[in-house]
Amino acid sequence: MNYLPEGVVELILSQLKNARDIASSTCVSKQWQSCVPYVPSLYFPRAVFDYSQRGNNKGSDYDATIGRMIAEAIRLEELVIYCPFNPSNLGTWLNLRADTLRVLELRMDGFGDKPGPDGSGTQLDCIRVAKRLELLKIWGVSLTAAPKWGVLKQLKSLEIVGATVRDGVLEEVVHASPNLVNLVLLSCEGAGLVKFELGRLERCRLDFLGQGNIALFLSAPRLEDLYVQGFSSIWVKPNHRIKTLSIAKNHGRVYNVEMGKLAEVQSLYLRGIQWSWGAISSVLQYASDVTHLTMKVEFCGNSETLLPFPEVDLVNFFNSHPKLLKFDIHGAMFASFCQKNSLAKVNSNFVIPCLEEVSVIVRSALNAEQKLNALESLLTHTPKLRKMVIRVSQMKNCNEAADDFFEEVCKFRLMNHRVVCVE
Amino acid sequence: MADNGGKKITLKSSDGEEFEVPEVVAMESQTIRHVIEDVCAKNSIPLLNVNSKILSKVIEYCKKHVAAAEAAASKASTEEGTAAAASVTKPSDEDLKTWDAEFVKVDKGTLFNLILAANYLHIPGLLDLTCQAAADMIKGKSAKEIRKFFNLKNCISPEEEEEIRRENQWAFEEEKRTRAFDAYA
Numbered sequence: 232m233n234y235l236p237e238g239v240v241e242l243i244l245s246q247l248k249n250a251r252d253i254a255s256s257t258c259v260s261k262q263w264q265s266c267v268p269y270v271p272s273l274y275f276p277r278a279v280f281d282y283s284q285r286g287n288n289k290g291s292d293y294d295a296t297i298g299r300m301i302a303e304a305i306r307l308e309e310l311v312i313y314c315p316f317n318p319s320n321l322g323t324w325l326n327l328r329a330d331t332l333r334v335l336e337l338r339m340d341g342f343g344d345k346p347g348p349d350g351s352g353t354q355l356d357c358i359r360v361a362k363r364l365e366l367l368k369i370w371g372v373s374l375t376a377a378p379k380w381g382v383l384k385q386l387k388s389l390e391i392v393g394a395t396v397r398d399g400v401l402e403e404v405v406h407a408s409p410n411l412v413n414l415v416l417l418s419c420e421g422a423g424l425v426k427f428e429l430g431r432l433e434r435c436r437l438d439f440l441g442q443g444n445i446a447l448f449l450s451a452p453r454l455e456d457l458y459v460q461g462f463s464s465i466w467v468k469p470n471h472r473i474k475t476l477s478i479a480k481n482h483g484r485v486y487n488v489e490m491g492k493l494a495e496v497q498s499l500y501l502r503g504i505q506w507s508w509g510a511i512s513s514v515l516q517y518a519s520d521v522t523h524l525t526m527k528v529e530f531c532g533n534s535e536t537l538l539p540f541p542e543v544d545l546v547n548f549f550n551s552h553p554k555l556l557k558f559d560i561h562g563a564m565f566a567s568f569c570q571k572n573s574l575a576k577v578n579s580n581f582v583i584p585c586l587e588e589v590s591v592i593v594r595s596a597l598n599a600e601q602k603l604n605a606l607e608s609l610l611t612h613t614p615k616l617r618k619m620v621i622r623v624s625q626m627k628n629c630n631e632a633a634d635d636f637f638e639e640v641c642k643f644r645l646m647n648h649r650v651v652c653v654e
Numbered sequence: 655m656a657d658n659g660g661k662k663i664t665l666k667s668s669d670g671e672e673f674e675v676p677e678v679v680a681m682e683s684q685t686i687r688h689v690i691e692d693v694c695a696k697n698s699i700p701l702l703n704v705n706s707k708i709l710s711k712v713i714e715y716c717k718k719h720v721a722a723a724e725a726a727a728s729k730a731s732t733e734e735g736t737a738a739a740a741s742v743t744k745p746s747d748e749d750l751k752t753w754d755a756e757f758v759k760v761d762k763g764t765l766f767n768l769i770l771a772a773n774y775l776h777i778p779g780l781l782d783l784t785c786q787a788a789a790d791m792i793k794g795k796s797a798k799e800i801r802k803f804f805n806l807k808n809c810i811s812p813e814e815e816e817e818i819r820r821e822n823q824w825a826f827e828e829e830k831r832t833r834a835f836d837a838y839a
Contacts, residue, residue, distance in 0.1 A: 235804065236773050239785060246789035254825035258797035258818050260806050280824050296824065 240266045248274040248309070250300060272309035273300060277338070279314050294320050302327050309334040313370075322357030329360045333385075336368040353378045368392070375421070377403035388413040396421045405429060424448070425462070437462070442482040455495075465490070478514070479503055485510050486533065490517060498523040505530045505537055519551055522585075525559035540567035545608060549583045556585050562594035562624075568605050583613040590620040596636035603639055610647055619651045663690070664698040665713070671706035672698070675713055682716035684776030703774045708767045715757060715780050722750050758787040762803070 235243075244266050247253055250273055256263050280293045294317050301307060307328045318339065325332065335358070355378035358367070364383055368390040375397040386408040396419055405411070405427040413434045420440040425447050432451040439445050439461030447459060450468035459465060460479040467473075469491025477500040478488065485506040493499075499521045501514060508531045518524070532538035545568045549555065560568075589609060593602060610616065621640055644651045661677040665686070680699075681687045689699055701709060726746060758765065765784060772780035792800050801808055810818070 235806075236770070239769055239773055239781075242781065242785040243789045243792075246786050247793065249793065251825045252793055252795075254822040255795065255797045255800060257822065258810065258815060259800045259804075261809050263800075264810070293824070296822075299821070 235262070237262065237266070241269055244270050245272075248272040248311070250275045250279055250297075253300065268303055268305050270304050271306060272311070272334075273304055273307060274309075274311040275314045275316075277313045290315070290317065298324055298327075304328070306331055308332060311336040313338045315340060318354040321354065322360070325357050325361050329362060331363065332361045333363055334366045335361060335364055336366075336370075338370040339372040341371055341373055356380070359383070366390075369394075374400045374404070376400065378407075380404070380407035383408050384410060387411060388415075390415040390417075391419065392417045394419045398422055398424050401425055402427050435459075444483065444486070464488075467491075474498070476500070476518070477502075480506070484533070488514050490514075492519075493517045494520065496521050500525045500527075502527040503529070505532055507531065507533045508541055509533075515548075515552070520554050521552060522554050522556040524552070524555060524557070526564045527559075527561040529561065529563050531563075540564060543567040545605065546581055549581075549586075554585055555583070557588045557590075558586060559590040561592050565591050565593065565602070565605070566595075566598065581612050583609070585615060586613045587615050588618045588620075589613075589616065590622065592622045592624055593640070594624050596633040599636040599639065602636075603643060606640075606643060610650065616650055619647075620654060621651065622654045665709060666698055666700045667704055667706040667709040668702050669705050671709070673706075673709060673713055675717070676720075679713065679716045679720050682720060682777055682779075683712075684778075686775065701775070704771045705767075708764070708771050711757075711760075711764070711768060712771050712775065712777070712780065716777065718753060718757075719750070719779060722746060754783055758783060762791075766804075 240262055244253075244256060244263070247256065247270065253267060253270055253273065257267050258264075275297060280296075293314070297312065297316060298320060301310065301324050308331055310324075310328070310332060311334075313336075315338075321337075325335075339355075353376050355369075355372070358364070358378065359380045362383070363385055365385050366388040367383075367386060368388075369392070371393045372391060373395050374391070375395060377400045387410060389404075389408055389411055390413075392415075394416070401416070401422065405414070409429065410431050411429050412431050414429070414432060415436045417436065417438045418440060419438065422439065423443070423445055425437065425439070425445065426449075428450040430451070431453055433453050434456040435449070435451065435454060436456075436458040437447065437460070438458075441461065444463040445461055446464040446466075447462045448466050449457075452468075452470055452472070454467070454471040454473055456475045457467070457473055458475075458477040460481060461483075462478075463480065463484055463486050465478065465485075465488045467490035471490070472495050473490070473493055474495050475498045476493065476496055478485065479500075479502040481503065483505075485503055486509075487507065488510045496518050499514070499518045501511065502525075506528045511528060511531070530537035531540050540563050543564070548568070586609075591606070606619070606621070610619065621644070623637060623640060640653060644653050662674050663677050663680045663686075665673045665675060665680060667673070677690065681690065686699060704712065729746075758768075760768070765787060769781065769784045769788060772784055792803055795803065800806075808815075
């Protein structure tokens with residue numbers, strides 16, 4: 232076969248994105264050459280020009296190549312540039328394809344807030360010409376000054392990874408993209424306050440580095456998925472539709488969480504070294520209808536002192552979360568169930584109606600007897616329990632008590648081998 | 655899939671073999687759909703550009719996709735609550751994708767013929783699938799290798815080729831290196 236129908240060549244080419252493949256295609260045949268201008272995507276990987284390294288600085292040549300390929304792709308919808316480039320050229324490139332560009336992904340290597348080519352504004356200002364942009368993703372950018380984007384009405388998804396920000400800048404960025412449905416800010420740092428309002432936002436993922444206290448104020452009535460890491464104080468306007476919620480703080484403390492009733496929540500994930508008990512109990516109260524709960528908070532307390540969890544009444548807890556299907560508990564929370572008073576209240580009528588899977592991480596042999604009693608209680612009062620996983624991680628006190636406890640856990644497993652397994 | 659007495663159509667391959675298929679399966683091909691709808695009821699449709707080996711593969715694809723669509727539609731209407739329905743149709747979406755991936759694991763010649771057949775018969779899903787498979791096979795290849803893969807004649811004049819190479823120097827560096835090796839091989 233030495234001939235392919237024209238539509239077929241176009242279709243094959245449209246599946247190619249890598250600039251190297253597109254460049255090779257230009258040399259295959261006249262027919263292929265004529266189809267290259269219609270490619271919808273161009274992707275310049277990090278090392279796309281590396282083969283040509285001969286010691287001389289060909290940076291400007293590579294930028295010229297990028298410019299030429301963008302100019303030739305008259306219907307370009309998606310542009311991804313991971314290789315190094317001179318940000319002053321960005322404006323020219325975007326102007327060429329402002330009418331067709333829907334997806335733009337750039338690796339900025341720390342640029343962004345430096346003055347633009349004409350000496351004013353920032354290097355990211357030129358993005359404002361891409362009025363049809365629906366998805367924008369920027370890696371490694373400096374956002375200490377807000378880029379002037381006007382209003383990007385079509386922008387539905389904004390992802391910024393690895394950014395240094397200043398208070399207020401994010402608010403302006405969000406202001407310029409009022410119709411966002413998806414907002415992702417990962418590995419960001421520098422802010423003390425993150426505050427914004429988005430009427431159409433459905434998915435939001437915010438990850439801020441650092442030990443300090445960062446506050447979040449968020450209003451998003453259509454919000455369904457929220458993942459936040461790094462905030463010590465979280466306020467979400469009630470009347471959201473949150474179904475999946477994850478709150479983590481890898482360093483430092485969570486002081487308070489206010490978000491009103493989580494009426495539609497299905498999955499809740501809490502993680503951190505230290506949370507104030509007020510914050511934990513607020514969230515647990517809001518999430519009374521939760522079905523999947525993961526608690527991986529190690530300590531409580533409002534100050535430098537790390538405190539254990541206060542006693543949590545087993546019966547009350549499960550009665551206030553009747554829809555629980557799957558429960559994943561880290562040591563500290565489990566230990567708080569295992570207090571004498573908590574277990575004393577368990578009577579034979581008590582039922583945990585829906586729970587099917589429990590996963591417990593046990594880290595110490597303290598209160599061994601109570602821990603085993605708690606496990607037994609869980610088993611006895613959970614009619615639908617299919618699986619109980621007990622993860623015994625490195626015991627803090629490596630002495631006989633720990634060995635005994637482990638033996639008891641194994642016995643427990645043997646007695647209930649259909650349901651329990653130990654890892 | 656239930657062959658429950660729906661109307662059947664006979665498709666005749668270029669080498670004379672006849673395939674009887676339910677009309678709904680045959681209508682996955684827009685070309686055949688037009689013949690059935692516009693050119694009044696035909697019981698046997700000759701397909702001069704598709705041989706029996708390829709036609710049987712095409713029919714296999716159409717049968718699978720019609721069945722998958724029917725299964726998804728019936729599950730969605732019988733399951734109570736959209737959440738349950740969504741969790742049921744998702745695995746079958748993935749099953750279909752897996753099936754598609756296996757379907758295109760064929761030799762080059764068969765793949766090309768499938769592309770041409772899907773193009774001639776206007777079966778968009780099959781055309782996308784097979785072109786994607788072909789594209790995956792040429793990723794990373796040089797122009798010369800792509801030409802060889804598709805058995806295409808090089809119709810670009812040497813002068814023009816030289817100019818293109820100069821412009822896309824960076825994309826041809828690796829080819830130059832392998833050429834140098836060839837000289838010593």
